[in-house]
Amino acid sequence: MRDLTDLVRTAEPRTAASAPARERARRAARDGLATAPAHGSRRRAARWSLAVAGLAAAATTAVVVVAMLVAGGGDPTPRVILPGDRDPSAAAPPAPGTVRVPDLVGRGVDEARLLLGDLGLQAVTIVEAPSPLGPPAVTRQDPAAGAEVPAGSAVTLALGPGREGTTAPAFDLPLLHAGADPRRIDGDRVTLDDLRGDVIVLAFTASWCEPCGALAATLQQIQADASATGVAVVAVAARDLRQPAAALASPGTRFALALDGDGAVADAYRAPALPVVVVIDRAGDVALRYEGVPPPRALAESLQPFIAEGRPPGAPRAAAPGATLSP
Amino acid sequence: MTDDDPTLVRRALRGDAAAADDLFTRHFDAVWRVAFGLTAHRAAADDVAQATFERAFRSLAGWSGEGEFGAWLRRIAVNQGLDHLRRLRRRRASETSLEEVAADWEDSSPHPEVAAAIRGLDPDRRTIVVLHHWYGYTLAEAAALLGIPVGTAQSRLARAMRDLRDRLGVTT
Numbered sequence: 001m002r003d004l005t006d007l008v009r010t011a012e013p014r015t016a017a018s019a020p021a022r023e024r025a026r027r028a029a030r031d032g033l034a035t036a037p038a039h040g041s042r043r044r045a046a047r048w049s050l051a052v053a054g055l056a057a058a059a060t061t062a063v064v065v066v067a068m069l070v071a072g073g074g075d076p077t078p079r080v081i082l083p084g085d086r087d088p089s090a091a092a093p094p095a096p097g098t099v100r101v102p103d104l105v106g107r108g109v110d111e112a113r114l115l116l117g118d119l120g121l122q123a124v125t126i127v128e129a130p131s132p133l134g135p136p137a138v139t140r141q142d143p144a145a146g147a148e149v150p151a152g153s154a155v156t157l158a159l160g161p162g163r164e165g166t167t168a169p170a171f172d173l174p175l176l177h178a179g180a181d182p183r184r185i186d187g188d189r190v191t192l193d194d195l196r197g198d199v200i201v202l203a204f205t206a207s208w209c210e211p212c213g214a215l216a217a218t219l220q221q222i223q224a225d226a227s228a229t230g231v232a233v234v235a236v237a238a239r240d241l242r243q244p245a246a247a248l249a250s251p252g253t254r255f256a257l258a259l260d261g262d263g264a265v266a267d268a269y270r271a272p273a274l275p276v277v278v279v280i281d282r283a284g285d286v287a288l289r290y291e292g293v294p295p296p297r298a299l300a301e302s303l304q305p306f307i308a309e310g311r312p313p314g315a316p317r318a319a320a321p322g323a324t325l326s327p
Numbered sequence: 328m329t330d331d332d333p334t335l336v337r338r339a340l341r342g343d344a345a346a347a348d349d350l351f352t353r354h355f356d357a358v359w360r361v362a363f364g365l366t367a368h369r370a371a372a373d374d375v376a377q378a379t380f381e382r383a384f385r386s387l388a389g390w391s392g393e394g395e396f397g398a399w400l401r402r403i404a405v406n407q408g409l410d411h412l413r414r415l416r417r418r419r420a421s422e423t424s425l426e427e428v429a430a431d432w433e434d435s436s437p438h439p440e441v442a443a444a445i446r447g448l449d450p451d452r453r454t455i456v457v458l459h460h461w462y463g464y465t466l467a468e469a470a471a472l473l474g475i476p477v478g479t480a481q482s483r484l485a486r487a488m489r490d491l492r493d494r495l496g497v498t499t
Contacts, residue, residue, distance in 0.1 A: 004492055005460070011442045012461045015435035017359040021373035025359075028377045029351045032384030033339060102389060114382055118403050119389045151391075273413070 095148065101155055103145030104138045109159050112138050122154040125291065168192060168280045169268035173236065173258035177249035180223060185256045190234060198232040199306045200280040204271040206238035207247055211293050212275045218296040223254040229307050236260045281306045332396035340387055351380060354397055358404045364457045365408030367446050369431055375411050379404040401462065405472055412450055444494040452487035455480055
C-alpha cells in the first residue's frame, strides 16, 4: 500500500482551463498592464542593475502611525502630509531585500491591499470619520510613495470617503432577538424605515467570527447607555450552518439581532470581512464605518455628535423609552 | 520564445505586447491549476486566474526581480484564491457549489477517490493540504499566506491527514 502522503501528493486534478476562460484571463492581463503606473519601466531597469551590485538592505522596520488630521472636519478634500514625498520614477532603485512603496492615494482600499500584498507588504488601515458608505479610498499613506522599506513592512493607510453616495441602503430583516429597546424593534422583522430618525449602529457579525465576541460587549454597553437618547443597535448576523445565529444573543442581550441569511444586506453595506460597524445618522446617511472591532470608547464617543443632532422633521417617532409603537 | 522571464517582464513594461502575451502563455496553466486546487470549482478558478493576471500585470513593476516570476504569480494566485474562499465562507454557499464540480475534479485526478476525499475536507484543512502537498509551500510559508500561526497550520494539516486516513481506510 502506498503511503498516504504519496497518494495525496499525486491526487491533484490534471485538468486545464477552457479556451474561453483562458482568453478572458489574457484580456485581463492586457487590461492590467494597460492600467499599470507609467513609471514602471525605468524603475524596473534600474532595479535589475542594482540587484547585480548586491547592496545590503537596511533592515529596520518602522511602523509609523499617521496622525489623523481630517476627522470630523467639514472639508471633504483629503490633505496629504507625508514625509519624503517625491517622484518614484526619479528615485534611485531600491536595494535588494527592500521594496518600493507604491502610490496608493486615491485607490480603493481593496485594490491598495492587493497591491501591497503583491509586493509582500502589509496594510494597516485606519478608517477616518466622516466616512460614507462604499469602498473607502486611501487618503494618505505612510511611508510615502517611493519610499524603500524592507520586504514585509507595514504600510499605514488612512481611509476616507470613497466615491459612492452616503444614503444608507434599505433593509428588512427577520429579527432573532428584539433586545432591550422595544420602541420600534419588536415583532418579527426590523427595517431601516422602522428605525429612521434614530442613530443606528449596524454591526455586521457572525457566530463564527472570533473577533466579533469583543464587539458584542461594546454593543451591549452602547445600547445600555444610549437607548434613551435615540440610538438603535442592531447586530446583523451572517448565516452559519454549524451554529444558529440566534446563539449570538441571550435573554440579557440589550441590542437587537437580525439575520442576514443570504448576505444581501452585508453586500449592500460592503461588509465583506467581519466585523464591520456602520453608524447611520438621523437623516439616514451612513456617517461612520469601522472595519474590524472598534475600540469600545471610540465607538461610543463617535456616536455623540450624531446623537446631539436633532431628529429631522417628519421623522416618524418621538416615543418615550419603553413605549411601543408597533400595532 | 526563448527569452527568460525577467527579459519578458522588462519588455512588457516598455509596452511590448508580444512579450506580455508570452509571459501570459508561459504561466497561465500553472496559475489556473493553483486557482482550481484552492477553489475546487472550475468557474471560481477561472475568476481567480483572471483576477490574478489583472492584478499581477498591473503591478508588474512591483516584482522585485528576485526569485522566480512564476512563484510571484502563484503567490498572487494563492492570495486571490484565499480571498475567494473567505467570501464563499461568509456566504456559506460552498456546499452546493462544490457538488456541481465533483466530476470535473475527480475524473481528472490520477486517484479519483483520494481527490474526492480531499475535496470533502473542511475548507480550512483542504487549503493547507493543497498548499503544502500540491504546491510545495512549507508549513511556515502556508501559515504566512493564511495569516495563521505555524502551529495552527501544523495541526490543521495533521487533522486533515487523519481525516483522509479515516475516509480512505489507509494504513501507513
